[in-house]
Amino acid sequence: MTNTSINKKRVVVAMSGGVDSSVAALILTRQGYEVIGISLKVWDETSTVQRKKTCCSFSDIQDARRVCDRLGVPFYAFNYQDIFKEKVIDHFVDEYRRGRTPNPCILCNNHIKFDQLLHEAGQLGADYLATGHHARCLIDGQGVAHLMRGRDRDKDQSYVLHRLTQPELRKILFPVGEFTKDQIRAMAREVQLPTAQKPESQDICFVPNRDYAAFMNQHYPEAVGQPGAFVDVHGRELGQHRGVHAYTIGQRRGLGVGLSERHYVTAIDVANNQIQLGSHDDLMVDGLIADQVSWIQPPTADYRDRESWDCEVKVRYQKEGIPATITEVRDREVRVVFKQRYPAVTPGQAAVFYQGDEVMGGGWIERAVRGSA
């Protein structure tokens, strides 16, 4: 069943309790790996506001356990609450406090799954760590790893994986990246996996109903912003906002200002506690500055000489990237210039650079660029 033999390689599969990671484990057992399922408990759901609601975390761990029982592989649930708070939640809150919009899933991948868990997988004697992410990782003839979009562009999750490094990618498997969602569900149904019909969760795992303002009110009240003024592009006051933490660039709904035209959040000024509203046209930007750039495929040697480099850039978790050229400003900081103006770029999100299906790397959006600023 799961006896270690010389030829059988051991893989830890990170089990979320969802159908993708369940099928990832299924595929790997079929391929002859010695699979170990591990679920991570990252958040104490009993502390969230809606106590009566079915705690998805608890039943997710049970779902993952049942899948492993069905597959006949060992299962462990590791408590990662402390490190998750330190590396993901605290940073998440801090970003909102600074008027930025964070992407905690990227941080979780970076620090939790592909850092701590990858390390512990090695300690468990595993050769690889696998997840249910919809992406592909191919190793070429020279042993260089290439991170690619998943086959199903609608479900591609390569965006949140862009900070992985070469040494990490060589130890990671993405078994479901080759399949469409329909094929994945069909595989699960075929062997009657308990999670075959389970609906996908769109939530951030520690923020129920994506109500991050309520989350902060309950758990980090000291980080909740004070009410302040909405202003237009000329600085005229338009109304009151609830606190900078509750808004994101490009936001149109929930502003609570009765204005004749449609207004969008165009800028968040933490220093003056003001939020700028503008028209759709005011949202348009020419590019962005990204910092802390991490490369999977560094630009070619003559990159600096050529000064710019063509690619598509995703500025949020979206299906298609924006055609752009990127130029290095200084080490680990790049300027991205869109080929055409684009509405809304949000500081705190990731800018991820693609060439075709391949992820070259990415960084954090520091600020938007308008004109030649």
Added chain:
Amino acid sequence: MHRLYFDYNAATPLAPACRELIQQLSDGMGNPSSLHQEGRQARLLIDGARDRLSELLGCVPQEITFTSGATEANNLAIRTLAQQRLSGTIITTQMEHDSVLAPIRQLEAEGRRVAYVRCERDGLDWPHLESLMVGPVAFVAVMLANNETGLLFSIPRIAELARRQGAMLHCDAACGLGKMRASFAHLGCDTLALSGEKSYALSGVGVLVAGRGVEVAQHLVGGPQEGGVRAGTENVLGIVTLPAGLSYALDQPEAENTRLWGLRQLLKTGISRLRSDAEYFEHPNQLQLPGTLNVGFPRISGRVLQARLDLEGVATSFGSACHSGSTEVSRILLALGLTKAQAEQGLRLSFGRMTTKEDVEAFLQILERVLGTMQAND
């Protein structure tokens, strides 16, 4: 793969006599409350078990109530003593099992005053306990032996203190009684709990012993069983294995004690040879159960080590299971004053009657291989 089992404190293997009993009774039996021959035979089995148990436990048969386990017995005992002593402080320790602490916390939420005696690696803080035993004390609840570290508590001494104060005493003996001889009369407590799966008997069965002065609270209604206090058709098979398991556990206790200390020393010597900086979370003067060894390897996660050992065929234990099914560091180790970092390393090895020298040597070989390939956490 032949597995090595070092988790006796969670569950003991079945005593050989229990296996035989299960086989003998594998045809099933009648309902002990039925009026026909099959029912009477079942009733006889329970009566016999109760009699034998009372001899083993140093009490009288009437003092025994069969339950579904120590959790139920602890719950019933706490509620019983709380009803019999409606006012006064309730005193306990943070070392207790959840099935003792949870009902006590419920009482606290209902307005009862509760105090927790400090404990350290060398046991109960006696001056602290004495300082708490002033004014009206309702009852004290202290375990016989701690399941995480094997620490022993001197129940007779606590009983003496309690008696002086007019307080009652409950002793959760689930961990201790399957490993050491102790007589209910000698312990001096008013109530005592034990469970089958820690006494080489079947799981799902346990005992509440309640002394003559105790009015056991009405627990389950709807039948005359167990003196009307705990209604429900009896778990005859489970009950019958209890005295068989316990007598196996308590056979020649001095010789077994010596043997277990020998195994413990073998383990510690072997472990320390692999890692000279291994830390043992134990009583400094070895005043504890020999078969419980809690060890930490600096910079190695106990949680990961437990999983790795399981994959390599060794059953051990780490931490306390939390409600969602993942493990948290042992709150007992934290209550003893260990740092979080130490508690995160703590791996519990617990062994007993069927553990052999060969098992220990095989374990050490696997541990050597595993530690050799596990890198320290940064």
